[in-house]
Amino acid sequence: TMCKVLIFGCIAAVILMTAAYGASLGKPTPKQQRLEASITDLELLKHIDNNFLDFYTPNDKRECNHTTLACFLKELNVLKQDVEEEDMRHVINIEKNLEESYHQSMKFSVLQDPDFSNPTCKKCESNEKKKFAEFHREMTSFLQSMQK
DSSP states (O other): OHHHHHHHHHHHHHHHHHHHHHHHTTSOOHHHHHHHHHHHHHHTTTTOOOTTOOEEOOOOOSTTHHHHHHHHHHHHHHHHTTOOHHHHHHHHHHHHHHHHHHHHHHHHHHHHOTTOSOTTSOOGGGSOEEOHHHHHHHHHHHHHHHHO
Protein backbone atom coordinates (compact mmCIF):
# COMPACT_ATOMS: atom_id res chain seq x y z
CA THR A 1 0.00 0.00 0.00
CA MET A 2 2.89 2.35 0.63
CA CYS A 3 3.84 1.91 -3.02
CA LYS A 4 0.31 2.86 -4.15
CA VAL A 5 0.39 6.00 -2.01
CA LEU A 6 3.74 6.93 -3.50
CA ILE A 7 2.54 6.33 -7.07
CA PHE A 8 -0.66 8.33 -6.53
CA GLY A 9 1.37 11.05 -4.85
CA CYS A 10 3.62 11.25 -7.90
CA ILE A 11 0.67 11.28 -10.29
CA ALA A 12 -0.98 14.06 -8.27
CA ALA A 13 2.26 16.08 -8.35
CA VAL A 14 2.53 15.64 -12.14
CA ILE A 15 -1.09 16.71 -12.63
CA LEU A 16 -0.60 19.78 -10.44
CA MET A 17 2.61 20.74 -12.27
CA THR A 18 0.93 20.27 -15.64
CA ALA A 19 -1.96 22.46 -14.53
CA ALA A 20 0.44 25.13 -13.25
CA TYR A 21 2.54 25.15 -16.43
CA GLY A 22 -0.54 24.94 -18.61
CA ALA A 23 -1.91 28.09 -17.05
CA SER A 24 1.16 30.10 -18.01
CA LEU A 25 0.60 29.25 -21.67
CA GLY A 26 -2.17 31.84 -21.67
CA LYS A 27 0.48 34.57 -21.55
CA PRO A 28 1.06 36.25 -24.92
CA THR A 29 4.31 35.33 -26.67
CA PRO A 30 6.89 38.06 -27.35
CA LYS A 31 5.81 38.01 -31.01
CA GLN A 32 2.15 38.53 -30.03
CA GLN A 33 3.18 41.33 -27.68
CA ARG A 34 5.16 43.03 -30.48
CA LEU A 35 2.24 42.74 -32.89
CA GLU A 36 -0.16 44.09 -30.27
CA ALA A 37 2.16 47.03 -29.55
CA SER A 38 2.52 47.74 -33.29
CA ILE A 39 -1.25 47.75 -33.79
CA THR A 40 -1.64 50.11 -30.82
CA ASP A 41 1.03 52.48 -32.17
CA LEU A 42 -0.46 52.28 -35.66
CA GLU A 43 -3.85 53.25 -34.26
CA LEU A 44 -2.23 56.39 -32.79
CA LEU A 45 -1.12 57.39 -36.32
CA LYS A 46 -4.62 57.14 -37.74
CA HIS A 47 -5.05 60.93 -37.71
CA ILE A 48 -2.19 61.55 -40.16
CA ASP A 49 -3.59 63.26 -43.18
CA ASN A 50 -1.02 63.63 -45.90
CA ASN A 51 -2.59 63.48 -49.31
CA PHE A 52 0.58 64.25 -51.22
CA LEU A 53 2.44 61.05 -50.28
CA ASP A 54 1.74 57.67 -51.87
CA PHE A 55 2.65 54.34 -50.30
CA TYR A 56 3.11 51.00 -52.00
CA THR A 57 0.35 49.08 -50.29
CA PRO A 58 0.48 45.29 -50.28
CA ASN A 59 -2.78 43.48 -49.77
CA ASP A 60 -1.53 39.91 -49.82
CA LYS A 61 -2.74 37.84 -46.93
CA ARG A 62 -1.11 34.67 -45.63
CA GLU A 63 1.17 33.11 -48.24
CA CYS A 64 3.35 36.21 -48.65
CA ASN A 65 3.55 37.37 -45.02
CA HIS A 66 7.27 37.84 -45.24
CA THR A 67 7.41 40.05 -48.33
CA THR A 68 4.31 41.93 -47.18
CA LEU A 69 5.94 42.70 -43.83
CA ALA A 70 9.16 43.77 -45.57
CA CYS A 71 7.19 46.13 -47.81
CA PHE A 72 5.31 47.73 -44.92
CA LEU A 73 8.65 48.24 -43.14
CA LYS A 74 10.12 49.87 -46.24
CA GLU A 75 7.14 52.20 -46.60
CA LEU A 76 7.33 53.20 -42.93
CA ASN A 77 10.67 54.78 -43.84
CA VAL A 78 8.86 56.96 -46.35
CA LEU A 79 6.39 57.95 -43.66
CA LYS A 80 9.23 58.73 -41.24
CA GLN A 81 10.50 61.46 -43.56
CA ASP A 82 7.21 63.24 -43.25
CA VAL A 83 5.73 62.99 -39.76
CA GLU A 84 5.56 65.45 -36.92
CA GLU A 85 7.84 64.94 -33.94
CA GLU A 86 5.11 63.47 -31.71
CA ASP A 87 4.20 60.85 -34.35
CA MET A 88 7.81 59.89 -35.04
CA ARG A 89 8.02 57.91 -31.78
CA HIS A 90 5.10 55.70 -32.86
CA VAL A 91 6.59 55.06 -36.30
CA ILE A 92 9.93 54.11 -34.73
CA ASN A 93 8.21 51.81 -32.21
CA ILE A 94 6.31 50.04 -34.98
CA GLU A 95 9.52 49.67 -36.98
CA LYS A 96 11.41 48.17 -34.03
CA ASN A 97 8.65 45.72 -33.19
CA LEU A 98 8.07 44.64 -36.77
CA GLU A 99 11.76 44.33 -37.58
CA GLU A 100 12.04 41.94 -34.65
CA SER A 101 9.07 39.92 -35.99
CA TYR A 102 10.53 40.08 -39.48
CA HIS A 103 13.88 38.65 -38.38
CA GLN A 104 12.16 35.96 -36.32
CA SER A 105 9.96 34.93 -39.24
CA MET A 106 12.96 35.06 -41.57
CA LYS A 107 14.79 32.50 -39.43
CA PHE A 108 11.65 30.42 -39.21
CA SER A 109 10.93 30.62 -42.96
CA VAL A 110 14.45 29.66 -43.94
CA LEU A 111 14.42 26.70 -41.57
CA GLN A 112 10.96 25.62 -42.57
CA ASP A 113 11.45 25.97 -46.32
CA PRO A 114 14.85 26.67 -47.88
CA ASP A 115 13.13 28.09 -50.96
CA PHE A 116 10.82 30.41 -49.06
CA SER A 117 11.31 33.35 -51.40
CA ASN A 118 8.04 32.50 -53.07
CA PRO A 119 8.12 33.62 -56.74
CA THR A 120 4.38 34.38 -56.61
CA CYS A 121 4.95 37.05 -53.95
CA LYS A 122 5.01 40.56 -55.38
CA LYS A 123 7.94 42.90 -55.04
CA CYS A 124 7.01 45.92 -52.96
CA GLU A 125 7.15 48.30 -55.91
CA SER A 126 4.64 46.25 -57.88
CA ASN A 127 1.92 46.91 -55.30
CA GLU A 128 -0.60 49.64 -55.88
CA LYS A 129 0.29 53.10 -54.59
CA LYS A 130 -2.28 54.42 -52.14
CA LYS A 131 -2.79 57.34 -49.82
CA PHE A 132 -1.96 56.99 -46.14
CA ALA A 133 -5.51 56.24 -44.96
CA GLU A 134 -5.72 53.17 -47.22
CA PHE A 135 -2.13 52.14 -46.41
CA HIS A 136 -2.97 52.45 -42.70
CA ARG A 137 -6.10 50.31 -43.10
CA GLU A 138 -4.27 47.56 -45.03
CA MET A 139 -1.35 47.50 -42.61
CA THR A 140 -3.65 47.27 -39.59
CA SER A 141 -5.59 44.47 -41.22
CA PHE A 142 -2.35 42.64 -42.10
CA LEU A 143 -0.98 42.87 -38.56
CA GLN A 144 -4.30 41.63 -37.16
CA SER A 145 -4.18 38.65 -39.55
CA MET A 146 -0.65 37.84 -38.29
CA GLN A 147 -1.99 37.66 -34.73
CA LYS A 148 -4.19 34.68 -35.56
